[in-house]
Amino acid sequence: MRGVPIRRRSLLLAAGVGGLIAALPRVVRAAPVDKDVRLTPAPGRVALVGTPYPETNVWCYNGTVPGPEIRLRQGERIRIVCDNRLTQGTTIHWHGIRVPNPMDGVPYVTQPPIEPGRSFTYEFAVPDAGTYWYHPHDHSSEQIGRGMMGAFVIEELTPLPVDREVVWVLGDFRLVPDASIAGGFDNPMEMSMAGRIGNTVTINGRVPTDFAVRSGERIRLRLINAAAARIFGLEFVHHRPIVVALDGQPIAPHPPDGGRVILAPAQRIDLVLDMTGKAGSKSSIVDTFYRQMAYRLVDLAYADSPPLRAKPLAPPATLARNTQPEPDLARAQRHIVTLTGGMMGGGSMSGMGMGMGMMGGDRAMWAINGTAIVGDDMRHMKPVLTLTRGKSYVLAIDNRTAWYHPIHLHGHSFRVITRNGRSTKYRAWRDTVLIPPRERAEIAFVADNPGDWMFHCHILDHQDGGMMAVIRVT
Ligand code: C2O
Numbered sequence: 204m205r206g207v208p209i210r211r212r213s214l215l216l217a218a219g220v221g222g223l224i225a226a227l228p229r230v231v232r233a234a235p236v237d238k239d240v241r242l243t244p245a246p247g248r249v250a251l252v253g254t255p256y257p258e259t260n261v262w263c264y265n266g267t268v269p270g271p272e273i274r275l276r277q278g279e280r281i282r283i284v285c286d287n288r289l290t291q292g293t294t295i296h297w298h299g300i301r302v303p304n305p306m307d308g309v310p311y312v313t314q315p316p317i318e319p320g321r322s323f324t325y326e327f328a329v330p331d332a333g334t335y336w337y338h339p340h341d342h343s344s345e346q347i348g349r350g351m352m353g354a355f356v357i358e359e360l361t362p363l364p365v366d367r368e369v370v371w372v373l374g375d376f377r378l379v380p381d382a383s384i385a386g387g388f389d390n391p392m393e394m395s396m397a398g399r400i401g402n403t404v405t406i407n408g409r410v411p412t413d414f415a416v417r418s419g420e421r422i423r424l425r426l427i428n429a430a431a432a433r434i435f436g437l438e439f440v441h442h443r444p445i446v447v448a449l450d451g452q453p454i455a456p457h458p459p460d461g462g463r464v465i466l467a468p469a470q471r472i473d474l475v476l477d478m479t480g481k482a483g484s485k486s487s488i489v490d491t492f493y494r495q496m497a498y499r500l501v502d503l504a505y506a507d508s509p510p511l512r513a514k515p516l517a518p519p520a521t522l523a524r525n526t527q528p529e530p531d532l533a534r535a536q537r538h539i540v541t542l543t544g545g546m547m548g549g550g551s552m553s554g555m556g557m558g559m560g561m562m563g564g565d566r567a568m569w570a571i572n573g574t575a576i577v578g579d580d581m582r583h584m585k586p587v588l589t590l591t592r593g594k595s596y597v598l599a600i601d602n603r604t605a606w607y608h609p610i611h612l613h614g615h616s617f618r619v620i621t622r623n624g625r626s627t628k629y630r631a632w633r634d635t636v637l638i639p640p641r642e643r644a645e646i647a648f649v650a651d652n653p654g655d656w657m658f659h660c661h662i663l664d665h666q667d668g669g670m671m672a673v674i675r676v677t
């Protein structure tokens with residue numbers, strides 16, 4: 204929190220004994236914290252599927268999948284102590300929240316990995332309202348794939364008036380028949396294709412049955428895709444959801460394109476959902492993203508009780524804009540970013556000389572501007588772009604592969620200004636943009652947050668297989 208008065212004792216210290224300040228940074232700098240949280244990554248056992256299946260061995264935060272929901276108000280400050288009880292290193296990344304670089308949770312770039320038995324304290328203020336999430340950034344594909352994830356909700360100062368707010372963390376696990384998680388993470392074949400898509404979709408860590416609703420009620424549904432690779436395309440049969448925020452950032456309320464809510468890994472969507480069905484009725488939410496694998500995600504089950512209100516509500520208002528600066532498109536500096544690699548269907552890799560001049564050897568299956576960071580160790584990585592603090596940039600991201608890539612930039616939100624050369628309708632603010640095979644998108648932002656920021660595909664197998672780079676802001 205800016206502008207918080209320094210306590211008088213600290214002022215005295217600062218005035219009288221300058222030399223002591225360095226030794227006492229906490230006393231001098233400490234801003235009051237609004238919330239203290241402890242997150243303990245450790246093995247656990249949870250009922251992902253439910254009876255008659257046994258519980259599943261997972262890795263998770265504080266014993267649950269997803270981990271505890273973190274909830275703050277815009278502008279508040281939080282301290283989170285992470286106590287690592289896993290048998291390997293970890294970190295926590297606060298996906299989409301514009302934190303100072305040292306708090307970003309990227310191993311070897313912003314902090315060393317938190318070794319087993321050790322702890323690390325994160326502390327930051329949250330500048331923007333919206334729906335975010337947290338997850339490890341070390342051994343990401345296995346740690347997230349085994350259950351480490353959680354919702355991070357930052358409430359607006361003026362909340363949207365609704366009857367009920369619901370958060371759904373969508374997960375996707377690959378289970379074997381006894382409901383335990385299949386091994387074989389980092390399978391090279393999958394890494395070079397769509398990534399590790401699971402066979403068991405969960406809502407808030409549980410295979411869903413019915414979701415109880417009441418006729419006439421208005422729900423704000425915060426959807427978070429915490430899956431390692433699965434893209435969702437949700438259709439709300441007989442209902443008309445209205446999109447009010449993407450990746451936490453407000454947008455003019457509108458129905459989703461073609462009636463389908465597309466949610467790629469790491470993306471979030473806030474919907475306003477009016478329960479227009481009849482008391483006692485049921486209707487489904489189906490996921491049709493992969494057309495041959497369409498399935499029913501969950502049923503909305505209406506209570507028998509009379510409707511909550513007689514008349515339908517007016518459409519929802521637009522949420523207040525967040526605090527990120529507006530890019531100056533006329534003066535923005537432009538860069539091209541190419542995505543290459545992966546299987547082409549005929550079994551060949553595309554668009555890059557495999558291994559040629561790239562780091563990481565065998566596992567480099569993907570590249571950004573011809574370079575690849577493989578695994579988590581980025582110590583020797585040069586930034587793919589160096590941007591000047593405070594300047595506006597347009598990055599033209601060119602997906603030259605045969606696969607979908609949800610591309611995420613840390614530390615900033617950006618506007619998606621064009622797709623395949625055409626202006627987008629809403630110029631949405633996002634932190635993760637899904638780029639279909641052989642398509643292009645331009646994103647625009649002000650590089651206002653200094654540090655080394657990861658820029659990567661959020662299909663975790665692609666991230667591991669080289670589709671990750673560093674963008675430096677100095
Ligand atoms: Cu959701 Cu680099 O992270």
Ligand code: CU
Binds near residue numbers: 608609661662665
């Ligand atoms: Cu990808």
